Amino acid sequence: MIKIENLHAEIDGKEILKGLNLEVKAGEIHAIMGPNGAGKSTLASVLAGREDYEVTEGSVTFDDEDLLEMETEERAWAGLFLAFQYPVEIPGVSNINFLRTAINESRENRGEESISAKDFMALVREKSKLVELDAKLASRSVNEGFSGGEKKRNEIFQMAMLEPKLSILDETDSGLDIDALRIVANGVNTLKSKDNAAIVITHYQRLLDYIVPDFVHVLHDGKIVKSGPKELALELEEKGYDWIKEEIEA
Amino acid sequence: MSIAANNIAHLGVNLEATNTPISSDDRNVAIKVLEGTPLPTTRTEAWKYTRVAKLGKISFTNEHADLQDISNFIIDETKCTFVFVNGHYAADLSSREIPSGVTCSLLSESSAIGNTTLKLEGEVFNALNTAYLNDGVEISIDSKAQVEKPIQIIHVLKGDHVLSNFKTRIHAGKFSKSSVIQGFFTVGDGTNFCNSTTEISVEENAFLTLEKVQYESESSFHISTEQVQQAKSSTFSINTLTLNGGLVRNNLNIEVNGENCTTHLNGAYLLKNKQHVDNHSVVDHKVPNCESHELYKGVIDDNSTAVFNGKVFVRQDAQKINAFQSNGNVLLSDNASVNSKPELEIYADDVKCSHGSTTGQLDEEAVFYLRARGISEKAARKLMVAAFVEDVFEKIENESVQSFVNRLLKERFEWDF
Incomplete structure (x- = not known):
């Protein structure tokens, strides 16, 4: 589904990603872990098309298309979704109006008919239940006045509404209490299918108790330095990241 | 003379x-x-x-x-x-x-x-x-x-x-x-x-x-x-x-x-090309126990210029006045400019008054967020602009005025509200 090869990216002239390789196939969940400053969020930003980052080398292929040549919105239309680490508050823009616009723009670009108001509202009811998001929140301004947990649930709600092929969850667990974590994870697990995939970026192993990954990768200094099965996450939790650093240096 | x-x-x-x-x-x-x-x-x-x-x-x-x-x-x-x-x-x-x-x-x-x-x-x-x-x-x-x-x-x-x-x-x-x-x-x-x-x-x-x-x-x-x-x-x-x-x-x-008056002053101005729009307002509270609410918002594009000067007087002995004034501007171009001057002149001591003026650009992080959800850049910016001035337009109670204004906005700015 997505193939990242030798990806180098920098911001303000500072190189953050230094030759990252990763391949994710349909039906898989990959966890990317790593210490602060390893480049986890940079990877998410580059994949979503944030313009502050400059890709200096390497390639990203998404469903046989050159992802890096696509505008942010084109990436969304192609089925890429980024759950933000810090969801933005947008006063005055209604959550569901903007989602309807987003869904219809995606559909239009795929040559499909736009969603009817009735079907859309039915979808809102179904998907907001999934993440236990109050229907009232769904109709408020985007994230305005939402608690930290509500914002993250809103991200997963939007993900559920947009039905992406590849979801990138950028530290979705940060700032969540255990209940919110469970709800968010439940949303992600329910949406999992053999046709979609997810990249779960996290600092802590905690989230992976709830979202069980097929693969765990350790990102360090802009590269994936170790990959393994889900047990690797537990090992990291137990031993920290230092032993990996030592392993690399050795 | x-x-x-x-x-x-x-x-x-x-x-x-x-x-x-x-x-x-x-x-x-x-x-x-x-x-x-x-x-x-x-x-x-x-x-x-x-x-x-x-x-x-x-x-x-x-x-x-x-x-x-x-x-x-x-x-x-x-x-x-x-x-x-x-x-x-x-x-x-x-x-x-x-x-x-x-x-x-x-x-x-x-x-x-x-x-x-x-x-x-x-x-x-x-x-x-x-x-x-x-x-x-x-x-x-x-x-x-x-x-x-x-x-x-x-x-x-x-x-x-x-x-x-x-x-x-x-x-x-x-x-x-x-x-x-x-x-x-x-x-x-x-x-x-x-x-x-x-x-x-x-x-x-x-x-x-x-x-x-x-x-x-x-x-x-x-x-x-x-x-x-x-x-x-x-x-x-x-x-x-x-x-x-x-x-x-x-x-x-x-x-x-x-006494006991209520005053609402709402204004929206949407400028492009070389337009120049100047709103000067004065609310003169001469007596106690009144309230005034002023909200002006503008979107300024291209080489246009907006001016806002809002003055609120609260005269001596005009106690218990609640006077609120706010002016917000969004600049959509580097050549657009705003001169905003909210002024309060208060001679009474038991009043609740506030004024504020903001001028900025669209929140690029929000634009990115909307785009990341699949809204084209142009549509995302329109949505943000519309959201910005919406709190003035929503004060219009007459629905025919609202729909007329929406028609003009679509005609002139291709904005759908």
Whole structure:
């Protein structure tokens, strides 16, 4: 589904990603872990098309298309979704109006008919239940006045509404209490299918108790330095990241 | 008073005399002011950011023009609609089914116009308006009348070098409730000048709303002054919606003379190209126990300039005043500019007043967020702009005004609200 090869990216002239390789196939969940400053969020930003980052080398292929040549919105239309680490508050823009616009723009670009108001509202009811998001929140301004947990649930709600092929969850667990974590994870697990995939970026192993990954990768200094099965996450939790650093240096 | 250099008394020269019965006292004072007062320059504090020198160099007429179709300018379907073309009443385009409890008369038809409440001294445009008044409407709402449909005034300028000195007088009787719509438009792109004054008196316990829609060409000038007097326990609201116009200056002066009054001043201005829009407002709280709420928001694109100057006075002994003022601007281009000056002058000590002014650009992080969800960049920016000014538009209670404004926004900015 997505193939990242030798990806180098920098911001303000500072190189953050230094030759990252990763391949994710349909039906898989990959966890990317790593210490602060390893480049986890940079990877998410580059994949979503944030313009502050400059890709200096390497390639990203998404469903046989050159992802890096696509505008942010084109990436969304192609089925890429980024759950933000810090969801933005947008006063005055209604959550569901903007989602309807987003869904219809995606559909239009795929040559499909736009969603009817009735079907859309039915979808809102179904998907907001999934993440236990109050229907009232769904109709408020985007994230305005939402608690930290509500914002993250809103991200997963939007993900559920947009039905992406590849979801990138950028530290979705940060700032969540255990209940919110469970709800968010439940949303992600329910949406999992053999046709979609997810990249779960996290600092802590905690989230992976709830979202069980097929693969765990350790990102360090802009590269994936170790990959393994889900047990690797537990090992990291137990031993920290230092032993990996030592392993690399050795 | 002596003759001042650079005065605009000559602007009256080519104007055909009209029969509006302005009191001779007012007219004489106005002519003296015109002769004795120079056109304001940017050295005049109240005109610091708005240049009007060009107006003094144009030779204006007030000639008639034919207009067949004004369907595009009809804001509300009310049957009480007065249409003026170049400041002259257009009977065939108007409909005068006056609601019960309301008296409307053309100023040119009235036997005498009451003394003006406008300040003339030092105010050349008020003086020009008074000395050379073309025509206008006098509206009187009976005491206790509840007038459901708005009274609508449509003013259209057509041709080139046309000046219309136009006036609306509104008297809202005690315990009455009513609304007036003013629409200012142009046909073609002549260099025309609408100089409008509106004198309003809101009596005890009356509710009056004025909806002012400005959609004149980018080559036109518009200067207007509303002079409002509020008696005790009255509520006055004005929505000033400036959607086009080359140089627009709105002077809004509200004198709150009675206790327990409520005043709402809302304004939205959306500028592009080389437009210049200047909103000057004064709320003068002379007595205690009143509240005023002022909200102006603007979106400024290309090389356009917006000016906001909002002044709130709270006089000595005018205790327990709640006065809130806010001005927000979004700049969409590096060449767009804003001069915003909110001012509070408070001489009482037991008041709740606040003012604030913000000028910024669209939140790029929010634009990115919307794009990441699949909304194209253009649509994302429109959505953000619409959201920004929405809290002014949502104050418009009249749905026909709302949908009319939405139509104009779509027409001019391709914005869907």
